[in-house]
Amino acid sequence: MRRLTRDRIISILLILPSIVCIAIFVYGFIGFTAFSSFTKWNEMVPDFTFVGFSNYERLFANERFQIDMGNTVTFTVLFLIATLVIGFMLAVLLDQRIQSEGLFRSIYLFPMAISFIVTGVVWRWILSPGTEITGAAGINLLLDKIGLGFLKSGWFTDPSIGIKAVVIAATWQMSGYTMALYLAGLRSIPDELREAARVDGASELQIYRHILIPMLQPITLSAVIILGHISLKIFDLVVSMTGPGTGFSTDVPALFMFDTTFRGNQFAQGAAIATILLLMVAVLVVPYLIYNARHEVEQ
Amino acid sequence: MRAPTTRKPRHWSRPLLYLALITAALFFLLPVYVLVITGFKSFQEVNLNTMWNLPTSFSLDSFAKAWSGSESEGFRGLSGNFINSVYLAVPATLISAVVGSINGYILSKWKFRGADTLFSLVLFGMFIPYQSILIPLVQVLQQLTRLTGPLVEGLASLGGFSAWLSNFVPAYGTIGGLILVHVIYGIPITTLIFRNYYTAIPTELVEAAKIDGASLLGIYRWVLFPISMPGFVVVLIWQFTSVWNDFLFGVIVTSRPNVQPITVALNNLAGSYIVEWNVQMAGAFITALPTLLIYILLGRYFMRGLLAGSLKG
Numbered sequence: 001m002r003r004l005t006r007d008r009i010i011s012i013l014l015i016l017p018s019i020v021c022i023a024i025f026v027y028g029f030i031g032f033t034a035f036s037s038f039t040k041w042n043e044m045v046p047d048f049t050f051v052g053f054s055n056y057e058r059l060f061a062n063e064r065f066q067i068d069m070g071n072t073v074t075f076t077v078l079f080l081i082a083t084l085v086i087g088f089m090l091a092v093l094l095d096q097r098i099q100s101e102g103l104f105r106s107i108y109l110f111p112m113a114i115s116f117i118v119t120g121v122v123w124r125w126i127l128s129p130g131t132e133i134t135g136a137a138g139i140n141l142l143l144d145k146i147g148l149g150f151l152k153s154g155w156f157t158d159p160s161i162g163i164k165a166v167v168i169a170a171t172w173q174m175s176g177y178t179m180a181l182y183l184a185g186l187r188s189i190p191d192e193l194r195e196a197a198r199v200d201g202a203s204e205l206q207i208y209r210h211i212l213i214p215m216l217q218p219i220t221l222s223a224v225i226i227l228g229h230i231s232l233k234i235f236d237l238v239v240s241m242t243g244p245g246t247g248f249s250t251d252v253p254a255l256f257m258f259d260t261t262f263r264g265n266q267f268a269q270g271a272a273i274a275t276i277l278l279l280m281v282a283v284l285v286v287p288y289l290i291y292n293a294r295h296e297v298e299q
Numbered sequence: 300m301r302a303p304t305t306r307k308p309r310h311w312s313r314p315l316l317y318l319a320l321i322t323a324a325l326f327f328l329l330p331v332y333v334l335v336i337t338g339f340k341s342f343q344e345v346n347l348n349t350m351w352n353l354p355t356s357f358s359l360d361s362f363a364k365a366w367s368g369s370e371s372e373g374f375r376g377l378s379g380n381f382i383n384s385v386y387l388a389v390p391a392t393l394i395s396a397v398v399g400s401i402n403g404y405i406l407s408k409w410k411f412r413g414a415d416t417l418f419s420l421v422l423f424g425m426f427i428p429y430q431s432i433l434i435p436l437v438q439v440l441q442q443l444t445r446l447t448g449p450l451v452e453g454l455a456s457l458g459g460f461s462a463w464l465s466n467f468v469p470a471y472g473t474i475g476g477l478i479l480v481h482v483i484y485g486i487p488i489t490t491l492i493f494r495n496y497y498t499a500i501p502t503e504l505v506e507a508a509k510i511d512g513a514s515l516l517g518i519y520r521w522v523l524f525p526i527s528m529p530g531f532v533v534v535l536i537w538q539f540t541s542v543w544n545d546f547l548f549g550v551i552v553t554s555r556p557n558v559q560p561i562t563v564a565l566n567n568l569a570g571s572y573i574v575e576w577n578v579q580m581a582g583a584f585i586t587a588l589p590t591l592l593i594y595i596l597l598g599r600y601f602m603r604g605l606l607a608g609s610l611k612g
Contacts (some may be wrong), residue, residue, distance in 0.1 A: 006514075007409070007514055007515040008409075008411070010514075010515050010516065011405045011409040011411070011515055012411065014401050014402075014405055015401070015402055015405045015406070018398060018402050018421070018486050018490070019417065019421070021483045021486060022420070022421050022424050022483075022486060022487070025424075025432065025436070025483050025484070026423070026424040026427065026432065027420075028435070029431070029432035029435040029436060029439075030427070030431050030432060032434070032435040033431050033432065033434055033435060036434060086323075090323060093316060093319055093320055093323075094320075096316055098316065098317070098320065104320050104323075104324060106594075106595075106598055107324045107327050107328060108323065108324070108327055109598075109602070109605075110327070110591065110594055110595075111327065112594075112601075112605065113540060113587075113590045113591055113593070113594035113601065114544070114587045114590060114591065115543070115544035115545075115546065115562050115586060115587065115590070116544070116546065117544075117546050117562045117565055117566050117586070118562075118565070118583045118586050118587045119330075120566075120569075121565065121566075121569040121579055121580075121582075121583045122330045122333065122334055122580070122583055123330065124569075125333065125350075125576055125579075125580070126329070126330060126333060128347070130347060134347050134348065135347075135348055136348075137347040137348070137350065138347070138350065141347075141348065141350065141351065142351055145351070172326070172327065172330070176327070177605060180602060180605060180606065181606070184606060229426050232428070233428040233429075233430075235430075235546075235547060236546040236547065236562075239546070239566065240546075240565075240566050240569060240570075254428060254430055257430045258430070261433070261434060262433075262551070267434055270430075270434065271434055273430070274428070274430040274431040274433070274434070275431065277428045277430055277431060278427060278428055278430075278431040281426060281427065281428055285423070285426040286423070289419050289422055289423060289426075290419070292419075293415060293416070293418075293419045296415070
């Protein structure tokens with residue numbers, strides 16, 4: 001018994017440093033940021049005079065912030081649809097007993113290993129529309145060459161497209177992830193189930209619609225949470241690919257926060273943006289974490 | 300991932316199937332094609348109007364320039380930043396793996412009351428937008444520098460090996476400071492992967508060792524650690540990739556160009572109007588190479604980390 005209690009103490013001592021770090025660097029810091037957002041600290045020197053919601057009021061009245069929130073919604077919706085659909089289709093294609101499956105899988109997934117900064121730099125050049133003087137460049141040039149010239153566009157330089165062009169690069173980077181999730185899911189569904197459905201006269205399409213897709217729902221949920229929170233936080237890709245863009249057409253809250261805080265020294269204002277960003281992510285993630293924890297206990 | 304062995308062929312039109320697969324593959328490889336051919340073109344040949352054409356001659360000039368910079372044009376190469384990223388990612392990854400392994404061991408085999416709730420609270424840390432902790436993070440690191448700053452300067456002034464060592468002292472603006480940040484914010488994911496890994500190992504193994512009189516550390520050392528290799532490989536790959544690819548912490552914690560990690564330096568290089576775009580492409584290629592090599596060599600483990608990152612996957 002004494003040995004057990006001594007081990008119990010050692011176990012707590014071993015985990016304590018990590019717990020303390022998370023308590024301070026995650027929860028303490030979030031608390032400090034939230035607190036700062038209610039203060040007057042909008043210059044280099046900290047000033048913790050309480051000002052209520054005035055930073056938030058100013059924020060919601062700010063045009064750049066309004067555009068950013070719109071961009072975030074557009075980006076998140078398009079990015080989720082694109083990655084889920086493309087990822088699912090690739091997984092279904094790969095699940096057809098094909099030759100060199102491993103090779104195709106690796107090709108679809110490799111962008112996940114690359115930094116968003118690299119992705120941004122490369123896609124900025126690919127989606128550069130070119131000018132009157134230089135002629136068409138990048139993807140426009142390619143479209144011209146293969147006779148699809150009517151698809152040419154100003155991409156991210158066109159304010160009416162703006163953030164949607166960034167979705168292309170983000171989808172390129174992340175669809176492999178949904179592909180991997182769905183493929184693992186499809187492989188975990190027993191063959192007998194499909195066989196039984198076929199015997200009952202179901203078509204392949206019906207099998208997918210009524211059996212496989214419903215069974216993959218937990219995976220779709222995971223993918224929506226993981227990709228959704230990534231898209232709400234998106235920062236690196238925008239910084240390296242476009243920056244805020246013409247009329248903030250490619251701007252996002254994470255970038256606005258960075259500029260406000262570390263370039264403009266408006267710490268309280270930046271803290272308010274950060275707090276809203278955190279709340280958006282928390283609404284998405286916290287129910288998922290609770291669901292996961294409960295689910296685990298049941299098992 | 301299980302190989303598709305016993306499946307019946309489906310009623311797909313096979314050529315159409317492969318056409319779709321290959322088209323998709325071309326889309327994913329398109330940026331690689333641009334990256335590689337542009338990097339290998341000579342300076343005379345680089346022209347936006349011919350950017351999709353193959354190079355007529357093979358030249359490494361762009362890579363040389365991206366690596367060493369150009370004094371006459373006034374920009375720094377990425378070589379120093381590449382080394383910084385190695386100095387950053389290797390220690391941060393190793394420390395993260397050890398911390399994650401210990402945490403995972405205790406949260407799976409030595410559960411105390413409330414351990415699962417605590418674990419969920421730790422997990423939340425990997426989802427937060429880091430913008431929500433950056434302001435106090437900078438403040439705390441600046442306070443830390445008041446303690447460790449003299450040590451950094453002292454070691455740096457000694458020159459030689461001591462000066463090199465001064466990089467690793469945790470402070471605002473040093474690689475050591477950045478290592479500290481990555482280790483702390485890496486705790487959730489590394490703990491998650493190891494906890495899942497150890498949960499799958501039968502508890503009877505641990506119980507039997509306890510009956511034989513092994514202590515907590517003894518069980519870790521002699522029972523779990525020897526079978527932890529796959530878990531370590533997954534965590535090492537995952538953490539190395541995240542740290543190498545990170546930009547936000549790098550740009551916040553390090554402001555001096557000679558300390559910055561490669562992602563920050565690449566972003567500066569690519570944002571500069573004086574740097575030709577073939578040099579930018581070569582720089583992007585150099586930045587991507589280490590994690591890409593790991594992916595090519597150890598893709599299987601990379602995939603496992605990826606699936607672990609979505610909790611139950």
